[in-house]
């Protein structure tokens with residue numbers, strides 16, 4: 001997902017040094033559905049795992065503004081433009097709520113941003129795909145935000161208080177994102193043959209990358225177990241992916257569009273939609289930095305950061321001047 | 330100037346329903362004016378409130394979580410502080 005479990009296991013070594021009684025007491029609190037707060041004792045590996053996950057999530061929200069921002073000036077109507085602008089602004093807000101939550105674990109904002117810009121930190125693979133037509137804005141809202149909602153709702157009950165609270169705010173705002181996207185898809189699907197084709201083309205390109213958003217299959221996922229024990233994660237990657245497929249199939253049918261998967265069929269026994277094989281090599285390539293837009297995204301982000309440097313410096317200098325003046329008065 | 334960090338602020342909002350200001354989150358801003366403006370953009374995009382307070386995070390003194398027991402447990406035994414502790418005969422009616 002926005003937090004695709006991209007990095008290796010937390011160091012097992014972290015745990016051996018810790019007081020067994022404290023660790024046991026901590027796990028007890030988790031098992032009792034207690035929320036862990038910033039100043040509470042926590043295992044180093046819990047802190048590390050959460051810092052990584054929350055900051056990856058924040059980076060994803062921030063980078064996620066780029067593909068959609070690409071279409072703000074070219075939206076087909078003022079209504080669509082206002083909605084898209086508001087949506088992209090929300091994503092920025094999500095990034096900021098999440099950075100604030102990550103910082104409560106003891107890493108500064110500057111360090112977190114630096115990890116993104118230096119390429120040390122990852123962000124969701126999905127934002128490394130291009131938005132080629134207006135229909136992509138529909139597909140992103142419908143599918144990417146739809147997948148994000150599937151993943152984020154259980155995170156509202158995450159054991160770490162600040163993360164859970166940030167996710168509650170985020171979830172309240174996501175529903176509009178998905179609906180505005182689906183509405184774009186409806187308009188295109190009911191439009192001219194050319195417009196419907198545009199919607200189908202966007203769906204064809206976004207479907208598989210969206211399934212990859214949920215992260216590696218359970219069998220290959222490295223640290224789900226510990227995250228589940230800590231109640232950071234409440235459903236497995238495959239469970240969430242299946243929920244997403246089941247929810248999306250009827251929505252695509254309503255649009256009269258075809259999901260680009262010849263193996264997709266309802267399993268009468270399980271009641272779920274079985275889907276074809278995901279191209280995990282593509283996923284690995286995108287995560288490794290070789291997706292269609294990785295370089296673009298990073299250079300746009302770095303450029304924005306550098307271009308804003310003088311503003312940050314000026315604002316701090318002004319605040320300092322005011323402080324000195326107030327002291328002298 | 331590089332390396333200088335932008336201060337952290339806690340944001341409190343009073344919603345339109347008349348309840349008191351409530352903590353909603355935090356943000357970074359160089360000064361109070363910019364903190365208020367950012368708080369407006371970040372935490373009130375959908376009519377969440379009618380009043381904002383911003384407080385420098387380092388101005389907050391918090392209770393120590395390790396003293397939670399000492400701080401809060403004594404109240405648990407003082408059940409006579411609750412109305413349900415007292416008996417009012419049925420004949421008296423609602424009180």
Ligand SMILES: [Fe+2]
Pocket residue numbers: 061090091094170
């Ligand atoms: Fe978001």
Ligand SMILES: [Fe+2]
Pocket residue numbers: 091145148174177
């Ligand atoms: Fe969103």
